[in-house]
Amino acid sequence: MITKAKLEDAKEIQKLINAYAKKDLMLPKSIVDIYERLRDFYVYRHKDKLVGVCALSISWGDLAEIRSLAVEKRHSGRGIGKELVEACLAEAKELGVKRVFTLTYIPKFFRKFGFKIVKRDSLPHKVWTECINCPKFPDCGEVPLAKNIK
Template sequence: MKVRKALVPDIKSIHKLINEFAKKGEMLPRSLNELYENIRDFLVFEEDNEIKGVCALHILWEDLAEIRSLAVKRESQKKGIGTILVKKCLNEAKKLGVKRVFVLTYVPEFFKRAGFKELDKSKLPQKIWGDCIRCPKFPECDEVALIYEFRE
């Protein structure tokens, strides 16, 4: 098993995994085009030549990034894969010099265990006017915003 940067041949598997959760309203859907354009944001957790999990770190501003599209195959959940992917994204953010990383989620307790704190969504204008405005749930979003701030 290993965590690695996503490769072009991974995109169709990533697309399928993310959109399985999106169909159930558990995350935003991602188009193939969007995934190809943002491939450098994505990490995959691979085991036995199969992608079991995916997560992206998307830079929004000089001091702000988002962890998005965290998805782990249902049969592979509760094995620490999501935690590993989030930690890898946080490590990458720190190396890049990002000071704050946020997430919008339906499972806030998972991210709180990783050190994230709740945040009012109105404090994230880049996200709101970038992605959220395109969401079918906007402006009635029921996701919880959380933020991780690196200590200097």
């Protein structure tokens, strides 16, 4: 079941993301990062256990980012990732966001939702200023994709 994250979810969210970060599939997050963005997160629980997370962060007047998508390996392939992305896209629409982007190692997954690869300089400068704090800056290898919301 998908819900918005609560404060008590923060450590489990971090654990799930950082387990993938250790395998170089995601970028690592500090607990401060998680608390600061907690209200952006959706979580998926299976029998009370947190098994999936995804966040929608507002970037600009018409732009938001889908970030930190992760589903525990044992629960992958069951449509949980899809549900989480769709929850973020539905919220984006409700908020009046015109364009959603993501920076990802799995462009193929996001193409299923209508995202298309875009040039880095088509996204506002602000997006890249956040990258300066990332341990993988400047060569993270993430691919930028975006989708217009109708």
